Amino acid sequence: MMAQEVKKIKLDPSKVKGRWGYRIVKRGFDILASGIALILLSPLFLVLIILIKKEDGGPAFYSQERIGKDEKPFKMWKFRSMIVNADKMVEQLEEQNEIDGAMFKIKDDPRVTKIGHVIRKYSLDELPQLWNVLKGDMSLVGPRPPLPMEVEDYTDYDKLRLTVIPGCTGLWQVTKRNDADFDEMVELDLEYINNSSLWFDFKILLKTVGVVIHPNSAY
Template identity: 90%
Template sequence: MMAQEVKKVELDPSKVKGRLVYHTVKRGFDILASGVALILLSPLFGVLTVKIKEEDGGPAFYSQTRIGKNGKPFKMWKFRSMIVNADKMVKQLEEQNEIDGAMFKIKNDPRVTKIGHVIRKYSLDELPQLWNVLKGDMSLVGPRPPLPMEVEDYTDYDKLRLTVTPGCTGLWQVTKRNDADFDEMVELDLEYINKSSLWFDFNILLKTVGVVIHPNSAY
């Protein structure tokens, strides 16, 4: 797969860190919204937990170490959409990777369970990350947190996407999602960081609702 030429986005980390009012209000909204959502969605959490365990008897939840703001690792939670011990199969599937750059994605991933295909299509597997938002590991909107092995291959330019708190959704997810290669994802994340504001975040959240109702290229 040939990577497209992507224009690099200029980013000044010092300006990002200096936006105290924006980050304070955003954190307050994250706490309120994630707390309310966890309560309101608790019946759905119950249903999904039962359905996932019914298929193969494995755990309903899955945790994975991700890299957050300023390179700090944290444990990110998801509903399990793959077979148990799917991470151990990555090396034998590396040749099937369909994304250029420091990212691993397979469209027809053989590790995904039946219920996994459904919850991935509608992004329901991401719901437990509301707990990460409440804790402060993540925000509702921001760049997706990468895996440690992905960050090992990052250039200094790629690491600029780690200057802010990672998010459950972002500009990449509501536009190109898996149609974008790694370089395009980085540019979209840096574009978001440059343009980030409460209004921009709100628009991305609205578009995320649309993506859940009418899924884009999720897999």
């Protein structure tokens, strides 16, 4: 008996790139919202910086190369939630990866610090990405920006999720998140890209607030 073929979402990149009005308004909102948020959240930034440095004396911020729109690399910023030099331990932990496909995630990652567990649970480690949004590397809403090593394993179909600017939050993050495998994440991202609109973005942002208050499967 033949295995049932997985239904693929059809995406026309040329149609996506033609949404000029939507993209202009979306970029304007990203600039305004991220700028205001960075100012209003500056006291929280200061508290988190102090707590992170107090735990082990390491840097409060962490930057990592990610792949953005049209496979363009950029430096993404986060609050450091792991021990210093955690990236060098990836190969040692490869066998513990709990996500199928081109993505690396461990639920009880031994590299995560005490304060790291807290800020990850409430997605506070993602806040510095507001700077990436202000710069234009990212948008408030869009697909998760992958690591270069993840993209190396992408099929042409998987790369369709790289036809738009990546986001701080997205349909995958506010629905299944780490309960989804890689293929499900791709399908959710392409569903978002196909149906993207200002109203859809607004609904995802509202759900993101709910996830921060009542965390889902973040780790």
